[in-house]
Amino acid sequence: MGSLNVELCGIKLDNPVIPASGCFGYGYEFAEYYDINCLGTFSFKGTTLEPRFGNPTPRIAECTSGLINSVGLQNPGVDKVISEELPKLIKCFNKPVMANVSGFSADEYRETVRRLDAEPQIGWFEVNISCPNVHGGGMSFGTNPASAAAVTKAVREVTKKPVIIKLTPNVTDITVVAKACADAGADGVSLINTLLGMRIDLKTKKPVIKNIMGGFSGPAVFPVALRMVWQVAHAVNIPVVGLGGIMSAEDVIEMMLAGASAVEIGTANLIDPLACKNIIEDLPRAMEKYGIKELKDIIGGAF
């Protein structure tokens, strides 16, 4: 059987499969269904400095081959994550975990990471820069190279752990933002976050989502994600984590061929709670089928 091992920013992973933030809670919810230690790691629920309820409901709209969500970063806030969620997480997961953080100002990102940094189980920080910048007119940090770099620098000041910046696809040229983050000290980038989308209910003739728009994800976005991973992997010299619509072992291989060092799987978990486990178990078969011995050897293999 071929090897599934990969490395992400200096930390070994048993396999490249990482449940994406927002689709896997703090892990223990899924530990009810399977032993989550089979995962490479997982990226926990986006955590902010203060507790957040998020956006009003309805927050979910179905689409062809995907869904729109406008959850809006519901989370109990960093202090409660440390005091209540991490102790539960540690009971069911014994590998380094990826801490996903969000904020509405560079200071807020810095402070959230500073408070989490002392937690020994955190292996990486994944910094979601798709949130609106309250000091920048509400534009997402991730749509502006300068503000993306500012967040990267702010976080970099308070941790020695690897910092992975999660990029938004809602930009003209994602490589410009990726390069700005790499130049500002990011150890890696992950992409893509969701694409902005909307649906209208024909019966009420109003938007389905209360917040009007939300993030579109699912298998429909896979080709867009793959293209962007390819572009970014050519543009930067730091590891790229590929995500967006991965549903199968074949998708994992394709994303790695496009230049991803590891992959995240989000939406698939919501329709099949066992999706990540099944994909990991299916990878050896898919590797054999395509003559792959070591998964790490195919990273950027399509270049």
Added chain:
Amino acid sequence: MKECVFIITENLHVTENVHRMTLSGDITEIKRPGQFVNIKIDGFFLRRPISVCDVSKNSLTLIYKVVGKGTEALSKMSEGAELSLLTGLGNGYNTSLSGDSPLIIGGGVGVPPLFLLAKKLTGEGKNVSVILGFNKKDEVFYEDEFKRLGCKVSVTTVDGSYGIKGFVTDALPKDYSYVYTCGPEPMLKAVYKNTVTSGQFSFEERMGCGFGACMGCSCRTITGYKRICKDGPVMKKEEILWEA
């Protein structure tokens, strides 16, 4: 929660838009009345959450209304077809708080989960009253089924074409020990306002996963944020916070 393949054993009209589907499969994860299953339908990305109406041995009964393309596709499925279900979702009703003479109030397709509840409560020897509310006569279903359990049943229709004319709150009895209800939100609000005892209310929301992972169906309550799918769908009357 458990993911299992079920086989459709029956899929019939109950009224014009309401169907009853019986399925055979592993029902061991369904522990309480008021829980739901989440059904994968070919050609649709998200599963469809449907409340459990009845279970016995290896048989599961669901009653659902055709409200969109997903439930329409479900209504056209034939006997013998297979469906992937996530079973045993949600908290369900707690019958230990009911007292001796609980009152059950259901509106429209809020009625089905109350059937298994009535079965459990009558099985516990309780004196169960039931009010079933519908818009009109040809939408009425399950009156006889509740009666056969030994419940005292009143039916209301908005247009007065069957039973008592008006809303469920026009048929409230004088004495009852506790209230269990499920139905459209305006009905739940009216029940909340017009009943005097404590009770348990079952809520609905558009869901992503149905098992607590995505936070798509969160609501605010007196006791904090709750996920309708995992911490609910049943809420105690004392914890409900009505949003404007």
